Amino acid sequence: MTKDKNIERDRAELGALLQKALMLELSTIPPYATACYSIKEQGQYDRSSPEIVNAEPIEVIRQVMVEEMLHMVLVANLMNAIGCRPVVNDPKQLPSYPMPILDGKGPVLHLRRFTPDQIKCFREVERAPKDPASDAHADYETIGGFYLYVLGKLEKACADHEEQKIFVGDAARQIDPGDYYGAGGDVIAVHNLATARTAIKEIMDEGEGAALGQRACDNDLIPAPEGEDRWDIAHFFKFDEILHSRYYLPTDRLGEPPSGGDLVVDWTAVWPMKDDPNAADYTGLPEVQELSDRFNRSYSELLDGLNATFNGDKPALARVVPVMFSLKDQAQHLMRVPLTGKGRGTTAGPLWRYVPTTKS
Amino acid sequence: MTRHKTDPDMQNDRDEFTAISAVLTGYSKAELHATGCGEDYWHQFRQVTPEPILHEFLSHAVALEKTFANDPEVGASEVRRIYLSSDRLGPLARSLIQLWYLGQWVPLSQDWCRKYGVSRFNVSKIISTRAYKEGLVWDAIGAHPVGAKPQGYGAWAMEPPRRRV
Structure with missing residues (x-):
């Protein structure tokens, strides 16, 4: 009986943490979308049309944004897998801006137009944990650190109880690749600790790049204009590319500026949103x-x-x-x-x- | 292009242009700004309209705006009386309405030009790619511009939005 009580307490604690993660992912989307949409002349992803201003930063921010949406789906899958209810329309929990994230330990999110300061803020949001081992505690300072903490809690719950007693959710509630299209990577249906790990790893890999062996990106290619290569790099580096007006190459080392082709940015072609x-x-x-x-x-x-x-x-x-x-x-x-x-x-x-x- | 002496920065004219456009199209000034096309349309309208007629056209804007706010029916009959039934202002008003709805300048007739003045800019054209996408007609009929502003897979199976009557 006590054991059941413990398991319910652990489940509630995990549910609360994941609900926080869901709101965290959601809270990044309005600022990203606002900055992206403030750029004049929305264009297709096509560098051969020079009259389309800022097509590249628009595409870079858009890619990050759809990946945040994917992360929301993955977090919801995690919650449903352990029998918790994801909530995304509770006004008391929804973000309002300006908004400090990670209990004030992270950067402050603003709704601002596309400016260098705003992109620097986005880069800060996507910063990798300095030392993953120490960040796995409750005093995480990055979103990556927060997820390590959540994963640690989940692993401990599975170790304390039995894995199948934690993963009791209705499998029919899992959003799988058949329900989701066109955005930001693979949806992973979560049924056990292994799939939960994969889902959390996908969120973290897209968000930051420290786990990629000191390189700025892995070798995954993403759609790009014909004759050019683009690598799917982590969000932190995508925002870095905009600030440097230059793409990363897979050979670029962490801590060094990007050395790929030009990424054309015009900071003036932006609506002067308040x-x-x-x-x-x-x-x-x-x-x-x-x-x-x-x-x-x-x-x-x-x-x-x-x-x-x-x-x-x-x-x-x-x-x-x-x-x-x-x-x-x-x-x-x-x-x-x-x-x-x-x-x-x-x-x-x-x-x-x-x-x-x-x-x- | 016609030079306008009375109002060097033309901000008043510009505001009156937006006001009369709102009266003629039935969309609010904010909605017209929202198209992002106002500046281009104002430019086009100025280029084809002889100065005295332009001033006459704009001169009713402020009063009509108020009339409409008080009583739309009276406003509508005033629009008919001042603009649509006028040999001089009617064709301009009709072209302006089509400009906002279609993003396209529909040329004034040869008759009109013979009487009131010819402009080499009075030719049929889509003002810009944005003008095509932001034509009011799409919103008015609950549709979206073909080939632009995609709505996502399967949207064709859903009921069109009913924002406007």
Whole structure:
């Protein structure tokens, strides 16, 4: 009986940690998306069209963003595997900006346009743990360290109890490659400690690169213009590439600047969105408020849809894909609307606030 | 291009252009800004419209905006009276509405040009790739621009959005 009590306590503790991980992954997406969408002239990934400004930084940020989405799915799979309920539409837990992450030990996330400072902040978010062994404690300072801590807890729970008593979740709730497409790597259905390890390793590998034998990237190729090679490097180095206006090569060593081809960045081709916009900025501007409310309703529809997806209604995922595209469109629209009054000289921006919807 | 002496930075004219565009299209000024095409459309409109007519066209903007805010029905009949039924302003208003909805300049007729002035910019053209994507028509009919703004796999099986009536 005591043993059962212990196992439930451990499960609740793991569930709380993973729920925190889910919110952490989610909280990175609005800042990444906002910076990405603030760049003028969205283009296709095609370097042969020089009139398309900033196509490359747009593509680099987009790749990171879809990988964060994949990480959310992986965390939800981990939670469902151990019989915990992922929640992504609880206003009390949802991020609001500016927002310090990792209990104040990490960088502060802002909603800002595409600027060098913002990309430096993103790079900080994706920084690897300095010393994985020591970061596996509760005093982690990086997202990677946090995941090592979670993994350690999970391994201990499996050692203390039996593995199959930890992994009691309904297998039908696992999002697998059949449910998910087009974004950021493989979905891994989690059924036991081994698959849990693989899932956490995938999250960490994409986020940072210290585990890659002192190199900036492994040898995985990603889609690239014909005649050129691109390696799928970790997020930290992707943001580093933007700041250096240069791609990494697989032979580049950690701590050294990238030495590959040019990555063309134009920091001026950006809509002058107000930093960390909030509802008060739109007071007295009912037309802007209306656009902002529409955006928030769509964002909420997305979160409600994801919540349903992670809690047994897998077809909901396909239904929210058009909502994601529409959010991009609406965010870009907001960023073109000039503000008046004290916001003069800047434009509006998406607030990414959850408003309860009637639909679900 | 016609030079406008009265308003060197033309900000007032620009604001009036946005205001009258909102009145004529039925979309809010913020929604028109949101297309990101306003500057290009203003440029095109100025290039094809002789200065005195441009000023006449813009001169009703502020008053009409207020009328519309108070009573849309009165506003609509005023638009019919001042613009649509006018031999001079009507064709301009119709081309401007089509510009916002289609992203395309629909040329004024030869008759109109003979009477009021010819511009070499009065030719049929899509203003820009963005103008095509941001045409109001897509939102108005609950569709998306063909070949741009993808919606994701399977979206064709879903009901189109019903944002506008």
